[in-house]
Amino acid sequence: MDLNNSLTRLDDLKTLPLSDQAFKAFSSILIDHLDRATLRREHGSERQCITLTAEAQKRWYEQQRIISDCMKQDTALSHYEDFIARYMEHASRIAAVMQVFMAPNSTLITEETLNAAFYITQWYLNHFIAKTDETREPSDAEKLLDWLESHLESNGSYNFRTNYIIKYGPRAVRHSERLEPAINQLEREGKLKRFTQDGIGYVGFIGAKMTPEELAERLNIPFSSRGVFILNNSPK
Structure with a gap:
């Protein structure tokens, strides 16, 4: 059991x-x-x-x-x-x-x-x-997780800028002192992964329910380009 x-x-x-x-x-x-x-x-x-x-x-x-x-x-x-x-x-x-x-x-x-x-x-x-x-009031981590899932299509990628989340994310985590613990928790759970690119901080949403194939379909990405898109957006 x-x-x-x-x-x-x-x-x-x-x-x-x-x-x-x-x-x-x-x-x-x-x-x-x-x-x-x-x-x-x-x-x-x-x-x-x-x-x-x-x-x-x-x-x-x-x-x-x-x-x-x-x-x-x-x-x-x-x-x-x-x-x-x-x-x-x-x-x-x-x-x-x-x-x-x-x-x-x-x-x-x-x-x-x-x-x-x-x-x-x-x-x-x-x-x-x-x-x-x-x-029960959802935790900051739960609110962030739901927001990331619902904004995958508008973001066009599984990679979200940390500053973008602070500016447009759930109101509860629009301050680093609350966003950081939420990201840390989701990272421990294997749902987020931090990385830096060109000096900009990102979180990779590796625990999404929507698959890269589904996201490519919603974004109307041409079949000729979907392979590269899916490869770049697959959990690393």
């Missing part, structure tokens, strides 16, 4: 119909667990600890490594660090609850149950991302 590349889509999830009998069974198990917990506290008994099987523990560490990578700076999920930092905690708690509901006398979380908990936690993460994106 790679969160960077295969986030489960919310609309792919199907809702299972629940009957009154299912809710009554759920309520009965919940009350039973609460009663047991009350009795343990009254008698000073040892708390029941839920642990992982060896297979589940291996799976837990695999997922932990994926989550750690997702929390690295400038990754696609770095904006949602508040939730992702508690991803494993949420998943572990959900797995424990699921396990005791399915097997009340068991204290071991199986790999199957843990995977189901990861699936549910990922659903919550998707929901959190969707809600956050509705209100």
Whole structure:
């Protein structure tokens, strides 16, 4: 389960119909667990600890490594660090609850149950991302990236003068103190590349969605010249 590349889509999830009998069974198990917990506290008994099987523990560490990578700076999920930092905690708690509901006398979380908990936690993460994106202000780097993509045709090239961006780019980055960090971030992500030509600073837009072939088509460049154009505008 790679969160960077295969986030489960919310609309792919199907809702299972629940009957009154299912809710009554759920309520009965919940009350039973609460009663047991009350009795343990009254008698000073040892708390029941839920642990992982060896297979589940291996799976837990695999997922932990994926989550750690997702929390690295400038990754696609770095904006949602508040939730992702508690991803494993949420998943572990959900797995424990699921396990005791399915097997009340068991204290071991199986790999199957843990995977189901990861699936549910990922659903919550998707929901959190969707809600956050509705209100989140795009970063300077995101604004610059969108502007570069939308101005490829008018610029006629993937190479933009830095001074031109300061003068005509997104209002948020028309000052070097905000433009430089945005360029640095996109450069780290492999979407921009700085270079100097004839003493003029440029950024090469190497992470564009539009291909050189598509740009040549939009610019109505003659077929006889397209080979040179595409060669000069291909990511270096």
